[in-house]
Amino acid sequence: MEDHKIIELFWLRDEDAIHQSSQKYGRYCKSIALRILANAESSDECVNDTWLKAWNAIPPQHPSILRTFFGAITRNLSLNRVRDLSCEKRGGGQVVLVLDELTECMPNRSSPESILEDREITASIERWLETLAKEKRVVFICRYWHCDRVSDIASRMGWTESKTNSLLQRLRVSLKNHLELEGIL
Amino acid sequence: MMKQDRLAHCIGHIDGKYIEEAESYQKTNKRIWRVWGSVVACLCLLVVGAYTAFHPSPLDEAGNRILQWSPQFSAEDYFQYSDGENGGPLDFFSIAEAHYPYTESRSFSHKRQQLEAEKVLPVMAEHPLFDCTVNYLADGSLYSLTFSWHNQEQEYSDLRITAGYQEVEMMEDCVVFVDEDENGHRIAPAVTVTKRDGVNIVAEGSENTKKTITFQNSSGWYQIEGSWNDRYADMVDLLDWFWAHPIDFDRFPVEAGEVITDL
Numbered sequence: 001m002e003d004h005k006i007i008e009l010f011w012l013r014d015e016d017a018i019h020q021s022s023q024k025y026g027r028y029c030k031s032i033a034l035r036i037l038a039n040a041e042s043s044d045e046c047v048n049d050t051w052l053k054a055w056n057a058i059p060p061q062h063p064s065i066l067r068t069f070f071g072a073i074t075r076n077l078s079l080n081r082v083r084d085l086s087c088e089k090r091g092g093g094q095v096v097l098v099l100d101e102l103t104e105c106m107p108n109r110s111s112p113e114s115i116l117e118d119r120e121i122t123a124s125i126e127r128w129l130e131t132l133a134k135e136k137r138v139v140f141i142c143r144y145w146h147c148d149r150v151s152d153i154a155s156r157m158g159w160t161e162s163k164t165n166s167l168l169q170r171l172r173v174s175l176k177n178h179l180e181l182e183g184i185l
Numbered sequence: 186m187m188k189q190d191r192l193a194h195c196i197g198h199i200d201g202k203y204i205e206e207a208e209s210y211q212k213t214n215k216r217i218w219r220v221w222g223s224v225v226a227c228l229c230l231l232v233v234g235a236y237t238a239f240h241p242s243p244l245d246e247a248g249n250r251i252l253q254w255s256p257q258f259s260a261e262d263y264f265q266y267s268d269g270e271n272g273g274p275l276d277f278f279s280i281a282e283a284h285y286p287y288t289e290s291r292s293f294s295h296k297r298q299q300l301e302a303e304k305v306l307p308v309m310a311e312h313p314l315f316d317c318t319v320n321y322l323a324d325g326s327l328y329s330l331t332f333s334w335h336n337q338e339q340e341y342s343d344l345r346i347t348a349g350y351q352e353v354e355m356m357e358d359c360v361v362f363v364d365e366d367e368n369g370h371r372i373a374p375a376v377t378v379t380k381r382d383g384v385n386i387v388a389e390g391s392e393n394t395k396k397t398i399t400f401q402n403s404s405g406w407y408q409i410e411g412s413w414n415d416r417y418a419d420m421v422d423l424l425d426w427f428w429a430h431p432i433d434f435d436r437f438p439v440e441a442g443e444v445i446t447d448l
Contacts, residue, residue: 068201
């Protein structure tokens with residue numbers, strides 16, 4: 001079923017929307033959850049929760065890219081699960097490593113966390129992504145959105161792990177500088 | 186929320202186009218690959234070669250593998266065997282993202298209006314973002330050029346055409362990606378080949394995936410690429426345009442382009 005029809009089902013509050021979403025994007029979402037959780041059962045739970053979240057989000061939302069909309073929900077649910085269950089061992093510690101790396105870019109701060117602030121941060125990150133060459137942007141997304149292993153990214157890009165780590169390090173510094181420049185930090 | 190969770194959370198809400206870009210991105214030298222001969226004349230031949238390797242007879246028993254174009258041919262017809270049901274997906278080979286032996290690139294993006302007025306390019310009002318990059322060999326001759334049109338607003342679109350007229354040299358690196366099943370056997374790629382005016386047009390991809398149309402005619406070789414969100418009709422509109430308006434590569438001398446500064 002085409003995406004716009006699935007979205008229409010959500011808007012019509014037709015529960016077939018969930019069935020169609022699961023059929024079309026279930027495997028995709030599960031692959032995202034598995035990368036983060038490395039646990040089939042937990043991944044299935046996150047994917048099932050994804051449809052519920054989507055059900056509550058559409059309407060009013062009208063995603064322009066349904067696949068990544070679902071993917072983002074699954075990713076965030078999976079990250080939350082890692083945190084809530086404190087299951088650092090899951091995912092081979094990959095998620096913990098990813099989160100630790102991101103700490104370099106955004107040290108703790110005391111200002112209130114609001115949805116508005118988060119949107120500003122997201123918008124700032126997008127502006128920074130636009131300044132990057134495509135290859136670097138892809139590496140950043142693979143690591144910090146998909147939580148891919150550095151070795152997997154290196155393999156995909158045809159680089160050494162050392163080169164990939166070096167690039168990631170420079171990207172983190174660059175992001176931190178950008179966030180400082182925009183007054184986020 | 187922990188501090189690092191917060192940034193991870195914000196990254197999780199970035200625009201889906203970046204995720205799409207990362208997922209569809211691929212280098213030329215990854216996954217399982219096969220070298221198709223030591224030197225292959227051009228990419229179009231390469232793609233058709235890939236097809237014929239899996240289908241030794243251009244007309245199979247069903248007699249419908251190579252489609253015959255007609256004026257009634259629809260955009261969907263070009264892709265009718267490309268949906269994966271007739272074989273595994275071919276891992277897309279993008280000329281534009283391949284590493285070729287050109288030594289210099291220049292931008293002609295600033296000439297969009299002029300190129301449209303001179304009917305070199307179609308007018309694509311729904312694509313406000315445009316880029317034209319031309320690549321040159323060490324002797325200054327044009328090697329390939331890429332026109333790309335983007336719309337990153339609500340109706341995301343990323344259309345691109347890469348073209349050239351010289352033989353694609355140094356094809357040692359030119360590989361075709363094929364999928365293998367768990368027993369190591371190749372899975373035939375899902376492509377549609379259409380013969381139009383004696384020229385084979387190879388189409389790959391389907392709805393909600395990246396799509397390509399590749400062909401070579403007397404004016405040169407061409408590869409049209411569309412994103413997951415571009416329609417078959419968008420792709421075929423470009424095909425029809427460049428079929429009727431073959432690129433005059435002499436319009437793009439190196440001295441007329443703007444120097445590209447590396448980001």
